[in-house]
Structures are given as structure tokens and as C-alpha cells.
Amino acid sequence: MKDPEVQKNRKVSFDINEHILNRWSPRSFSGEEIADGDLFSLFEAARWAPxxxxxxPWRFIYAKRNSEHWSHLFDLLGDFNKQWCDKASALAVIVARKTFEHNGQPSFTHQFDAGAAWENLAIQATSQGLATHAMAGFDYDKARKVLEVPDEYEVMAMIAIGRKxxxxxxxxxxxxxxxxTDRKPLGEILMLGKFGNSAGT
Ligand SMILES: Cc1cc2nc3c(=O)[nH]c(=O)nc-3n(C[C@H](O)[C@H](O)[C@H](O)COP(=O)(O)O)c2cc1C
Structure with missing residues (x-):
């Protein structure tokens, strides 16, 4: 079932899973409490990313609103994000390990991998009637210090989670x-065989 706002504003060129289309990033959250079971299902979905x-490499540091840890994450946000994040039910910072555990060598895909995990989390949230909003608008250096992130991990992003x-x-x-929001047309991002070759979509 399509969210009416999505129905009005998003058109697909080819059929896709409804939760992918229905996922978007609101800024108005309800301020409701979120049950641990509902919240942990999101991280469980992230866990199964390739x-x-x-x-x-992904790790998630979270805090629920009205908990002792909330201010540690909330205070990292820039003023623009603070003005709407105060009604989120939870915040989570995603960090990614920069090296492989099996040999200590650098991993060139830790960001890519963490991105896959975040998207799993976001789609799972949509399927549970919850909303997510990723953010880069926070103090990354302070996050590393305050959240005691070890050196071999890189701070990726923060996510607001809640009910719209x-x-x-x-x-x-x-x-x-x-x-x-809308997206670029498929013809602009899909190329057949070589960069710039049209796929005829
Ligand atoms: C890594 C990342 C960082 C973002 N940072 C912010 C942010 O700091 N503040 C904000 O309001 N939105 C932020 N966004 C939300 C994007 O603007 C939004 O995802 C994009 O416009 C697409 O819209 P949609 O998520 O509703 O489909 C961020 C999204 C991503 C993925």
C-alpha cells in the first residue's frame, strides 16, 4: 500500500518493492516511546546486510529519548537538526570498522557496507510503520570522543528513528x-556496458 504523500510525489518507471518507495525521511516525529522489540528489529535487519x-564492519550506538544516554547523541547535532530531532524516539550513530578482522588489512568498502546496513534498517523501519532520517549534520570529531569510538572505526552518520x-x-x-523527494530518471544513472552509454530506459 502506497503512503498517500508518496503516491502524489513519487512515480516509478518499473515496479519495485513498496517499502523501498514508501521510505522517505520526515522531520516531524511523534515523540512516542519506542519498544525495545520494535527498535531491535531494525538493527537485526541491518545485521543481515552483505x-x-x-x-x-557496521556498529550502532543508540539512545532512546528520555534515557540517560540521549543527550550524549542529541548534543552532537547541529542546530538545524536539533530543531526537529527532539521528537525522535531514538537516535543511533553508525560507525564502521576500517580494517578486516581476519587480517587487519584496510577495507576499501567499509563505507559501502555500512551504507547497505543502514538501508536495510531504513526499509525494515518502513515495513514496521516507522520512519528514519539519516544525518551528517553533527560534530564527527566530538562524536568519536564522547561515544568513545576506537581508532579503527570511522564515524559514518547519525539516524533519527520514530513514528512520523x-x-x-x-x-x-x-x-x-x-x-x-523525487529521483533522477533511471536513464541518467543506468548505463549499458560503458559510462555514458544509454540503456534505453
Ligand atoms: C548520509 C546522509 C546524511 C544526511 N544528512 C542530513 C542532515 O544532516 N539533515 C537532514 O535534515 N537531512 C539529512 N539527510 C536526508 C537527505 O536529505 C534525504 O535522505 C534525501 O534528500 C532524500 O530524501 P528521502 O530520504 O526523503 O528519500 C541525509 C541523508 C543521508 C543518507
Missing amino acids: SSYNNQ GPKERLSPELQQREVP
Whole structure:
């Protein structure tokens, strides 16, 4: 079933799984508590992402709203993100191990692998009626210190997790942006055989 906002704003060229299309990044969250079981299913989904050598470089440091850990993550955010993140049910920082566990060599795909895990998490959330919003707008150096991230891990992103709230709660500027975004046409990103060759889509 398509979210009505998605129905209005997103058109696919070819059929896809509905949860992929229904996933978008709202800024209005309801402020509800999230049960551990619901939250942990998201990280369970992330756990099953593929990775180079099955190295599983992703790690998630989370905090639920109204918990003692919340401010450690929330205080890292930039002012723009702080203005809407305060109603998220949980925040999580994704960090990725830069080396392979089996030989200590650098992994050139740790970011790619962590990205796959994040997307699994986001699609799982959509399937549970929850929303996620990834963020790069926070202090990465401070995150490393405050969250005691070891040197062999790189801080990737922060995610807000919760149930979508009414957009009227947002400032007029943010209300305007509270809409599922569009994408480049498939013909611009798909190439047959060589960079720049049209795939005829
Ligand atoms: C790695 C990453 C960092 C992002 N950083 C921010 C951010 O700091 N603040 C924000 O409001 N949105 C942020 N976004 C949300 C993107 O703007 C959003 O995903 C993009 O416009 C596509 O829209 P959609 O997720 O609703 O489909 C980020 C998304 C990603 C994946």
C-alpha cells in the first residue's frame, strides 16, 4: 500500500518493492516511546546486510529519548537538526570498522557496507510503520570522543528513528520540505556496458 504523500510525489518507471518507495525521511516525529522489540528489529535487519568478506564492519550506538544516554547523541547535532530531532524516539550513530578482522588489512568498502546496513534498517523501519532520517549534520570529531569510538572505526552518520508526526508541528520552513523527494530518471544513472552509454530506459 502506497503512503498517500508518496503516491502524489513519487512515480516509478518499473515496479519495485513498496517499502523501498514508501521510505522517505520526515522531520516531524511523534515523540512516542519506542519498544525495545520494535527498535531491535531494525538493527537485526541491518545485521543481515552483505559486506566484503562478510566483515560486517557496521556498529550502532543508540539512545532512546528520555534515557540517560540521549543527550550524549542529541548534543552532537547541529542546530538545524536539533530543531526537529527532539521528537525522535531514538537516535543511533553508525560507525564502521576500517580494517578486516581476519587480517587487519584496510577495507576499501567499509563505507559501502555500512551504507547497505543502514538501508536495510531504513526499509525494515518502513515495513514496521516507522520512519528514519539519516544525518551528517553533527560534530564527527566530538562524536568519536564522547561515544568513545576506537581508532579503527570511522564515524559514518547519525539516524533519527520514530513514528512520523503531523507536519504542522514543524516551522513553516520545514513544513515546506516535509514531502517525499523525487529521483533522477533511471536513464541518467543506468548505463549499458560503458559510462555514458544509454540503456534505453
Ligand atoms: C548520509 C546522509 C546524511 C544526511 N544528512 C542530513 C542532515 O544532516 N539533515 C537532514 O535534515 N537531512 C539529512 N539527510 C536526508 C537527505 O536529505 C534525504 O535522505 C534525501 O534528500 C532524500 O530524501 P528521502 O530520504 O526523503 O528519500 C541525509 C541523508 C543521508 C543518507
